[in-house]
Amino acid sequence: MKHQSDFEAIVLGVSTGGTKALRMIIPNLPSTFPLPIVIVQHLHPHSDSYFVEDFRQCSNLIVEQAEEKVGILPGHVYIAPSNYHLLLECERTLSLSVDEPVNFARPSIDVLFDTAAEVFREKLIGIILTGAGKDGSAGVRKIKKNGGFVIVQNLDSAQVETMPRAAMNAIDVDLVIPLEEMVPTLLRLTGML
Amino acid sequence: MKTTENENIEIEMLLEAIYRKYGYDFRSYSRASIKRRILHRLAISRLKSISELQHRVLYHIEFFEKLLMDFSINVTEMFRDPEFYKTLVKEIIPVLQTFPYIKIWHAGCSTGEEVYSMAIILKEEGLYDRTQIYATDFNEVVLRQARQGIFPLERIKDYTYNYQRSGGKESFANYYTAKYDSAIVDQSLKKNIVFAGHNLATDGVFGEMNMIVCRNVLIYFKKNLQNHVLGLFKASLRHHGFLCLGTKESLMFTEHENDFEAVAGKVKIYRKKIKTLENEASI
Numbered sequence: 001m002k003h004q005s006d007f008e009a010i011v012l013g014v015s016t017g018g019t020k021a022l023r024m025i026i027p028n029l030p031s032t033f034p035l036p037i038v039i040v041q042h043l044h045p046h047s048d049s050y051f052v053e054d055f056r057q058c059s060n061l062i063v064e065q066a067e068e069k070v071g072i073l074p075g076h077v078y079i080a081p082s083n084y085h086l087l088l089e090c091e092r093t094l095s096l097s098v099d100e101p102v103n104f105a106r107p108s109i110d111v112l113f114d115t116a117a118e119v120f121r122e123k124l125i126g127i128i129l130t131g132a133g134k135d136g137s138a139g140v141r142k143i144k145k146n147g148g149f150v151i152v153q154n155l156d157s158a159q160v161e162t163m164p165r166a167a168m169n170a171i172d173v174d175l176v177i178p179l180e181e182m183v184p185t186l187l188r189l190t191g192m193l
Numbered sequence: 194m195k196t197t198e199n200e201n202i203e204i205e206m207l208l209e210a211i212y213r214k215y216g217y218d219f220r221s222y223s224r225a226s227i228k229r230r231i232l233h234r235l236a237i238s239r240l241k242s243i244s245e246l247q248h249r250v251l252y253h254i255e256f257f258e259k260l261l262m263d264f265s266i267n268v269t270e271m272f273r274d275p276e277f278y279k280t281l282v283k284e285i286i287p288v289l290q291t292f293p294y295i296k297i298w299h300a301g302c303s304t305g306e307e308v309y310s311m312a313i314i315l316k317e318e319g320l321y322d323r324t325q326i327y328a329t330d331f332n333e334v335v336l337r338q339a340r341q342g343i344f345p346l347e348r349i350k351d352y353t354y355n356y357q358r359s360g361g362k363e364s365f366a367n368y369y370t371a372k373y374d375s376a377i378v379d380q381s382l383k384k385n386i387v388f389a390g391h392n393l394a395t396d397g398v399f400g401e402m403n404m405i406v407c408r409n410v411l412i413y414f415k416k417n418l419q420n421h422v423l424g425l426f427k428a429s430l431r432h433h434g435f436l437c438l439g440t441k442e443s444l445m446f447t448e449h450e451n452d453f454e455a456v457a458g459k460v461k462i463y464r465k466k467i468k469t470l471e472n473e474a475s476i
Contacts, residue, residue, distance in 0.1 A: 068412050068441060081441055084412075087225040090201070095223045096441050098268050098409045115225040118197060146197075 007149070007190060008123040009072065010035050011088075011116045013109030013139065015042040015131025017159025019051065021179055022129075023058075026077055028183045031060040034190050035125070036072040038094070038116065040107045042131065043082040052079050068096045080107035087115040103135035113139025122147030125189065127182070129153045131163030137170035144171045151175045151185065203243035204228060210247050215257060217331065218394040219264055221418035230263045258334075265332040266413060270348065271306045272355035273408070274440050277460040278314055279360045284457050285435055286318045289403060295324040298402045298429060300393060300422075301410035302328040305339030306352075309368075310359075311406065312382040317362045321385060327399060329391035340388045342378035344369075349376050393422045399429045409439035416447070423449040427465060436463045 014021055018041045026037075043051065055063040059077065066078040066086050071093050080086035084096040086107050102108035113126055113136060126143040128136045130153055140150045150173050155161040157178040167173065177185055187193040204227070208220045219227060231243060238256075240246050249256045272278055289295050299308045308328040315321040330336050344352075353365040369376040391399070393410070405426050411419050426436055427449055436453060438461040444450050453463035 096412045097226050
């Protein structure tokens, strides 16, 4: 297993069943968690930011909706707004786009993962959780190709298993674990446990 | 690491080459999105490297035109963000009503869906006949489509939904004619719209506008180009003229933050202050 200083950011993609799954992770991370976390959750194009508010209330980390040109910081969780793609720029800032949906999704997990892998290379952890569809599978391939680390939720604990399954089919995943092991695993990977 | 490093150098050189050869300036576009588009074009063209692609771009204008289409943002919809149009009717239209003649610049209009949306709103509010809309884009191909005003019929369901949520007063079907799989916008909506080529990165000011609409364009620009374009908008607006940005765009942390005040912060409608920095300096 890699050493703590090896990682600089986490990207996470989740679709159907996402709110429930994220609730098992985000509120259970300590405020001292050393990596920024950037999340794409598939949302209905017309949904608003209630989802962000919800998590803001119950988390130790600072949860916010991703805004363009904002530099990503440890202790923060950035969630893609609905109807925009979320991308990472080489200055380690976020950017948004209204490009065509990818895999029928906007925001698309592949777009975030692809651009984050360009920036953070082997210092990136990519996580795929429950969901329908195959968004994220090209993204995890890119993360692996650039030397990063990929964790996928195991099928038994996933509310919908197509998305984690597609990720597993795409690459040799580094870790396949149940939802409840996500937090301890992230703490271990970042040297906090 | 090498690949990324080399690719980034190649991308800079490609953008420089495009600027020198064709005059289109993408050098200050946000890189992540541009890079995805270039790599996509590279993959479908079966070229081996961005340098090879640069060669094609320089020597084959048809190939450049393809890349130009890739670079332009052609995704739009009618009444995108209904909340924006609702606020427009409630807060801005009453102010525009007080003018005998209204000039609106829609910058980065793409295929025109949002321009026609604006025309519909103005018509319903009784303002369209005394309004001139200048709708601009750098891409001649999308402008041609915008002028035609023909949209895929399959999108109409979404547009109707958006229109209704925007507070539209009529039946949306009054504004188009369905023909085969197309929806043709009502001719009467076109009469006060001029579609014209204009490049925000390289072209100049449009004078004395009452309102400028430029939504989801600035998100594609780096900070320096955002500042340049906002300066252009400031110079093109009358005092107290309105600036409408995309819902996720903001003047915060730009050089022009203090030249505008928020009228409807949530949907990003601003108004040019009477006292901007330059004015103050000259007093």
